[in-house]
Amino acid sequence: MADMKATFGQSGRQLAFFFVHIARMVRLAGHSFVWIFVAPFKGKKLRWGATFVQMVRIGVESVPIVGVISFCVGLIIAMQAAYQLEKFGATIYVADLVSVTMCRELGPLITAIIVSGRSGSAIAAEIGTMKVSEEIDALQTMALNPIGFLVVPRLLAMMIVVPCLTVLSDFVGIAGGFVLALTNLKLAFVAYFNQTAEALYAKDFITGLIKSFFFAIIIAQVGAYQGFNVTGGAEGVGKSTTTAVVVSIFLVIFADLLFTMLFYSTL
Amino acid sequence: MNAPIIKIRDLHTSYGKRKILKGINLDIYPYETLVILGRSGCGKSTLLRHIVGLNVPDAGQVIIKDVDITQASEAKRDEILKRMGMLFQNGALFNSMTIGENVALPLMEHTPQDKSIIKIMMRMKLSLVGLSGFEDFAPSQLSGGMKKRAALARAIAMDPDILFCDEPSAGLDPIVAAGIDQLILKLKTALRMTIVAVTHEMASVYMIADRVCLMHDGEIKFLGSQEELKKSADPYVMQFLERRPDADRLDPENYYEELVA
Numbered sequence: 193m194a195d196m197k198a199t200f201g202q203s204g205r206q207l208a209f210f211f212v213h214i215a216r217m218v219r220l221a222g223h224s225f226v227w228i229f230v231a232p233f234k235g236k237k238l239r240w241g242a243t244f245v246q247m248v249r250i251g252v253e254s255v256p257i258v259g260v261i262s263f264c265v266g267l268i269i270a271m272q273a274a275y276q277l278e279k280f281g282a283t284i285y286v287a288d289l290v291s292v293t294m295c296r297e298l299g300p301l302i303t304a305i306i307v308s309g310r311s312g313s314a315i316a317a318e319i320g321t322m323k324v325s326e327e328i329d330a331l332q333t334m335a336l337n338p339i340g341f342l343v344v345p346r347l348l349a350m351m352i353v354v355p356c357l358t359v360l361s362d363f364v365g366i367a368g369g370f371v372l373a374l375t376n377l378k379l380a381f382v383a384y385f386n387q388t389a390e391a392l393y394a395k396d397f398i399t400g401l402i403k404s405f406f407f408a409i410i411i412a413q414v415g416a417y418q419g420f421n422v423t424g425g426a427e428g429v430g431k432s433t434t435t436a437v438v439v440s441i442f443l444v445i446f447a448d449l450l451f452t453m454l455f456y457s458t459l
Numbered sequence: 460m461n462a463p464i465i466k467i468r469d470l471h472t473s474y475g476k477r478k479i480l481k482g483i484n485l486d487i488y489p490y491e492t493l494v495i496l497g498r499s500g501c502g503k504s505t506l507l508r509h510i511v512g513l514n515v516p517d518a519g520q521v522i523i524k525d526v527d528i529t530q531a532s533e534a535k536r537d538e539i540l541k542r543m544g545m546l547f548q549n550g551a552l553f554n555s556m557t558i559g560e561n562v563a564l565p566l567m568e569h570t571p572q573d574k575s576i577i578k579i580m581m582r583m584k585l586s587l588v589g590l591s592g593f594e595d596f597a598p599s600q601l602s603g604g605m606k607k608r609a610a611l612a613r614a615i616a617m618d619p620d621i622l623f624c625d626e627p628s629a630g631l632d633p634i635v636a637a638g639i640d641q642l643i644l645k646l647k648t649a650l651r652m653t654i655v656a657v658t659h660e661m662a663s664v665y666m667i668a669d670r671v672c673l674m675h676d677g678e679i680k681f682l683g684s685q686e687e688l689k690k691s692a693d694p695y696v697m698q699f700l701e702r703r704p705d706a707d708r709l710d711p712e713n714y715y716e717e718l719v720a
Contacts, residue, residue, distance in 0.1 A: 318555075326551035333511050333623075334565045335540035337533075 213439075217417045220339070221409065224347050224416075227340045242345035250311040250346075251353030255360065258306055262294075262361040265302055266368020269293055274377055283377045287384050288391035290369030295396045296455075299362040301448055304407035307354055308440040312415040315346050316436035319419025320429040328420070338420075347412040354408035355401050362400065399455045406451070407444045414440040464489045464621065464653055470509060470519035479505050480516070481677040489620075492647060492654040494664050497674035498699070503657045504548075504625060506674070510655065511545055511623055512536055523621075541569055544614030544652075546624040550606040552598040558585070558609045559594030565616045584612040587649070588642060604635035608642065615646060622646070624656040628663045640666040661700070673699065 232238055273289040319342055322328050328338050366388060373379040418436035422428045463486035470483040479502045487493050497503040508514045510521055512528045520527045523539050531539070552561050563581040566572065572580070585591055588608040598606060607627065614622060627643060628636030640663050647654055658664065664671060664685070671688050673681040673696060681688060681696050688696065697703075 322553075325554070326547045326549060327553055329508075329513050330545070330547055330551035330553075332513060333540060333543070333545040334568070335537040336565075336568055 213417070217413050220343070220417050220420075221413045223339050224343050224413070227337070227344045228348065231340060236340060238348070239341070239345050242341075243348045246346050246349035247353050249314070250307065250349050251357060254306060254310055254357060257310070258303055258357050258361050259364050261306060262299065262302055262364040263368045265298055266290055266294060266365030267372055268368075269298070269365075270369040270372035271376075274372065283373075284379060284383060284387050286369060286373060286377065286379075287387035291366050291388045291392050292396055294365035294369075295362045295392060295400045297400070297448075297452070299365055300358045300400045300404040300407060301444070302365075303354060303357045303361045303404060304411065304444045305441055307350070307357065307408075308411045308414075308437055308444065311350070312411040312440045313433045313437050315412065315415030316418040316422075317429055317433045319343075319416055320422035320432050323420060323422050324425055324429060343412070343416045346416065347409065350408040350412040351405060354411070355404045358401060358404035362397070399451070403448060403451045406447055410443045410447060411440045414443060461489050463487055464524060465510065465655070466520070466522040467506075467510070468520040468522065470506070470516050470521065472505065472509065472514065472516045479677050480509070483519070483677075483679060485672060485679065485682070487653065487655060489653050490647075490651060491669045492644075492656065492667050493670050493672060494668040495655065495657045495672045495674060496659065496661075496664055496699075498659060501674045502677045503659075503674050507623055507625055507655070507657050511543065512540065541565075541617055542619055543621045543623065544617065544619035546607070546610050546614045546622070546627060548626045548629055550598070550610035552606060552610055552613070554598050556598075557594060558590065558596050558598065558601070558612075561598070561609065562594075562613045562616050565613070569617065581616070584616055585609075587615070587646065588612045604631050604638065607631065607639055611639075611642065611646070615650060615652075618650060619652060621653045621655065624654065624658075626658055627656055628658065628660055633662070636660070636663065637666070643667055 227236075228238065270286050270290050273286045274283050277283050277285050277289075319328070322342070328342075331338050331341055369388075370381075370384060373384045374381060415436045418432040418439070422432045465485075465487040467483055467485040467487075470480050471478070472480045483506060495503045495506060505514065509516055509529075510523075512521070516529055519529070521529055523543075526535055526539055528536050528539055552558070553564070556564070559578075559581055562584050563577050566577045566580055567574075570577070581594065582591065585594060588611050590605065590608050590612065593601070593605070593609070598609065601609060622643075624643065627639050631639065643654060643656070644667055646652065654667070656663075656667065668685055670682065670684055672679055673688070675695055681691055681693060683691075689700070691697070
């Protein structure tokens with residue numbers, strides 16, 4: 193009995209902590225958006241130079257990996273779809289399945305997962321290391337706000353770059369389907385192309401982009417929050433980096449579920 | 460004497476249940492060098508963090524130039540902060556930037572000056588601390604003493620009225636440490652600053668202090684000039700100056716109990 197109490201007490205506390213963290217993250221996001229939308233009107237510059245540097249780091253440098261993985265995933269869905277559809281002689285519908293799945297779901301999701309692994313962790317590690325070496329304190333004593341100085345450029349870069357990467361992922365994934373259709377399934381290029389064009393609606397594409405925009409916010413905020421939360425040296429930085437990746441992937445998938453429920457029932 | 464530039468009134472703070480500062484009252488006057496002295500963990504660094512507004516106290520006021528920075532709005536606090544410089548214990552230089560960019564950063568962010576003028580100002584500050592020609596080096600390429608000098612150049616970039624130093628000579632060999640102390644003195648006369656330094660090194664105290672504030676257990680044990688410090692009959696002050704360790708409090712029976720419990 194005492195054991196059970198201890199176990200449930202422990203889980204209850206952890207759950208409570210989780211919600212406290214989420215609340216603080218939302219508050220950090222609130223501050224960040226004040227810095228983006230309100231502070232510029234009060235004479236505080238947005239740091240576009242730093243934002244551009246982050247766009248290159250988060251966006252341009254992930255193009256190869258996002259491309260390769262999306263291509264593989266497109267190919268995989270095409271093969272799995274063909275395996276089922278062959279039984280009905282309906283392999284042309286591989287085009288529908290691959291294009292709609294990539295645009296509505298897998299493009300945004302794969303991009304978000306790659307970016308949180310690559311850049312969400314980097315944000316947490318960078319900010320965490322700066323906290324440990326008193327660089328965040330130094331910023332504050334120089335009357336520079338760490339949110340405006342560090343978080344906003346990364347957040348802006350994410351919000352611009354992740355939807356772009358998602359578009360890339362959508363197209364490369366569909367190209368993966370094309371490759372299977374043309375080689376293994378022996379479908380005509382024009383037929384497959386027309387089928388894809390007919391299957392895809394603008395809303396499939398746009399709902400995916402809306403999702404990816406919110407995923408970007410989640411990844412940047414979780415990374416920054418975990419960075420600011422670092423305590424105690426190198427070990428703390430390592431822990432926070434891991435937590436940043438795990439939490440952002442979890443929240444991305446959870447948000448994906450909510451969005452998909454919303455879009456599925458309304459659009 | 461002039462009116463104090465910094466007034467600390469009944470400052471209390473704690474980490475969890477442990478009380479760190481127990482009602483600190485302290486006046487700091489313009490153009491003096493006040494050294495806050497004390498053993499590790501006595502609350503001296505915490506006091507400094509409260510003065511520069513990095514920590515928020517449980518109770519009490521820190522009034523800098525008639526503004527209570529524990530209550531001030533962000534804009535007002537920023538105005539005060541722009542007129543202060545802080546030298547951190549390990550320098551706290553931004554590792555992602557060069558030395559030159561580090562020193563130029565406050566100027567770039569807070570002054571409307573053109574880039575070329577800021578570059579000249581940055582070089583002036585670097586030459587003041589004896590680091591001319593090091594502007595394109597990364598902080599990781601510099602030795603400990605040079606890092607401190609670079610950090611000092613950044614702290615005085617905005618020509619502050621008040622300079623705060625957290626353990627300026629910690630972790631440096633005696634020659635380099637003496638060099639940093641001398642540099643602080645030189646800058647003080649060159650820029651007419653008030654200096655508040657935290658340290659536990661007596662050599663440093665004798666070199667730079669106008670007044671000394673000795674802290675123990677979150678309270679101020681002694682406040683006065685160097686001569687008064689040397690003449691003080693307070694047992695704790697004497698223990699500190701004579702570098703005597705705490706008396707051994709081990710008694711064999713309790714020791715056994717402590718181990719078994």
